[in-house]
Amino acid sequence: MSLIRRIRIVSGRHLRSAMLLPGLVVLASTAVSLTPVAHAQAAQPRTVDGKVVSGGQPVKGAVVHLKDTRTLAQKSYITAEDGTYRFAQLSSTSDYEVWAESNGKKSSTKTISSFDNKSSFNYTLKVD
Known part of the structure; x- marks a missing residue:
């Protein structure tokens, strides 16, 4: 396999991973922002x-x-x-x-x- 073909395959994998990253960040931040609200409701005196x-x-x-x-x-x-x-x-x-x-x-x-x-x-x- 040529060096140029290997670079394209590796670059493509990193590109796909980089495209998924913003979606994961949004999901993680949504889960973190909901946690205090649920906890506050449960802790009502x-x-x-x-x-x-x-x-x-x-x-x-x-x-x-x-x-x-x-x-x-x-x-x-x-x-x-x-x-x-x-x-x-x-x-x-x-x-x-x-x-x-x-x-x-x-x-x-x-x-x-x-x-x-x-x-x-x-x-x-x-x-x-």
Whole structure:
């Protein structure tokens, strides 16, 4: 094979590779630009709020517990005059349990799943 023919074959291969390169750069930059958007949507913080009642009346001073079922970490909130409570900045990738206690009585436990895509939850906890 002559030297000129070899140069043409090698040059042709490099030319085809060079023609594909801009397309690969565009695909790679598109994938990189989409990643932060998808991550930001998944990382949206959650809130849990509501009221503690007994006999239909708000309970002042009830203790509301919020438990992360993965890490077993717990937070507590003491209700206000109107029986309200609020937990904010909760992870959307954790599962939670929330319940209230007052005067030796305990409410039923509400669960929040990481598979639920809502960002806020409102529960009335009854300690009857």
